[in-house]
Amino acid sequence: MAARERDFTAPTVQLLTPEGQLRPTPEAEPYLPLVEALDDKTLQRFYRDMAVSRRLDLTGANLQRQGQLALWVPSHGQEAAQVGSAHAARPQDHLFPSYREHIVGMIRGLDPVGILALLRGVTQGGWNPDESGNFHLYTLVLASQTLHATGYAMGLQFDGATATGDPETDAAVLVYYGDGSTSQGDASEALVFAASYQTPQVFFVQNNQWAISVPVSRQSRSPLSLRGAGFGMPSVRIDGNDVLVSYAVTRQSLEEARAGEGPSFIEALTYRMGAHTTADDPTKYRTDDEVAYWAERDPIIRYRTWLEGRGASAAFFDEVDQEAADLSADVRRRTLELEAPTRETIFSHVYSEPHPLMTEQLAWLDAFETSFEGGEA
Secondary structure (H helix, E strand, O other): OOOOOOOOOOOEEOOEOOOOOEOOOHHHHHHHHHHHOOOHHHHHHHHHHHHHHHHHHHHHHHHHHOOOOOOOOOOOOOHHHHHHHHHHOOOOOEEEOOOOOHHHHHHOOOOHHHHHHHHHOOOOOOOOHHHOOOEOOOOOOOOHHHHHHHHHHHHHHHOOOOOOOOOOOOOOEEEEEEOHHHHOHHHHHHHHHHHHHOOOEEEEEEEOOEEOOEEHHHHOOOOOHHHHHHOOOOEEEEEOOOHHHHHHHHHHHHHHHHOOOOOEEEEEEOOOOOOOOOOOOHHHOOOHHHHHHHHOOOHHHHHHHHHHHOOOOHHHHHHHHHHHHHHHHHHHHHHHOOOOOOOOHHHHOOOOOOOHHHHHHHHHHHHHHHOOHHHOO
16 A cells, blocks of 8 residues: 655744844744834844853853752753743743743843752742742643643633733733653643633743654654644744744734633744753764754854844944853852751741641651750660
């Protein structure tokens, strides 16, 4: 029997070419006005955030190698996908990350030391989303954040906090996850509920080509963007190394979500240039040619070329480099000053109010540890 003909393809929406030229693909034309509406200050902020993110990434990796962090999760290569999408959100939106969206948190107002404190093991969660621009906690259990985000989006509907027609208050949810997480059952369940309830949310998949050591070609025989379409929601595949298209497509998708038009799915094609985490050795499963191919598509170099063509000065780029260096030094200093928490903190956040059971358990732990003093017990 002859093999069936199959067309498992999807166009990649792109505004900025790898050479740094604004040359929209046909599918990108409708998004161009959103970029044209941006002022120079915002466009320069995109570059600033990407450059700062990469410098922080280096700082985190160095601290881990020096024994100051238990783990570091690199984001090198994924800056455009993260920066563009984060700036597309409004202040009232809620963002649910996986565990490498460091610059997204910083854009929302998170102190980066909060991230390093988590990876240093001196905090039991990381930060309060209410104090960090609705940037929720990192999720190390793959894809579970997709369910958290969908549940939150359903809550926005029940509370009447979305689709009222007021763009200044209507809220939506943006959830980040990777290509590896799409293989988890939680991700499919989240898509089911989102489509069923027409939740105000955007699923943003950073396809960085590798789920640790498993290539995306093993995980899916078709573009991941077709997953969303299969659940009945608008889906698009974008060049994740193009910060402009990341911004524009996410912006449009979030606006539609807030207006009550339901969820959408974005697959951002990008590449994890470094290791999955500092516990990983990518040289065991990736070729030098593959890494070199993606290095030529570096999102920061591409965007800088475009900004230079628009007239950005050398002084601007020097200023950004200095800012990134200063932030790196400050983050390093404050990370080294972090102290281990007392054991009382284990019991402090179990209940919102003081609870007798927690008081009892803390007293038991105190007595247990005291029993070892002086060589007793």
